[in-house]
Amino acid sequence: MRTVTKTIDVYKFDELGEDAKDRAIDDTVAFIIETTDFDKLNKDSNLYKAYRRTVELKTPWFLGSHIMERCEAMVMKLARQWEYTEDGEVFAEC
Secondary structure: OOOOOOOOOOEEHHHOOHHHHHHHHHHHHHHHHHHOOHHHOOOOOHHHHHHHHHHHHOOHHHHHHHHHHHHHHHHHHHHOOOEEOOOOOEOOOO
């Protein structure tokens, strides 16, 4: 048997390069989309309005863009709560 120890550099959002930040933001928006029940949101919330806009236009593929337009501060706050690997992937210690 042998034991291998791997060292991983972990970064805060603001320490990432531009490409890594873009990936982190895209992944954060995807996380919001995947974990939100939009029908249960407050109808006056910006997140619901972004969702509703895509429904009205019948363009669900633009939901991420609409979320960034209306909810950028929320997305950035969430993105800054996590830690990342150098390429912008969320770091989860197992």
